[in-house]
Amino acid sequence: MDVTQKSGLAGEMAAMPQVWRRLLAAHVPDRLGRCTSCRHSSGSGAKWPCNLHRVAAEAERLYDLKLGQAVGAE
Numbered sequence: 001m002d003v004t005q006k007s008g009l010a011g012e013m014a015a016m017p018q019v020w021r022r023l024l025a026a027h028v029p030d031r032l033g034r035c036t037s038c039r040h041s042s043g044s045g046a047k048w049p050c051n052l053h054r055v056a057a058e059a060e061r062l063y064d065l066k067l068g069q070a071v072g073a074e
Contacts, residue, residue: 010058
């Protein structure tokens, strides 16, 4: 997944806080610095932060930015 795809997905996901919150809660590092949700058939996870965590974190940032703009518009 390249940066443009992540950015577009994060923009869409920003309007779905229940989705990005669940992803952030699920995609956390284990004691070895691997994602606990992105397990391979070998049993090891992807290096954390994984792509899904990065997209969800960007969605959260965009959500907070939009929320801040709405509050500042009053």
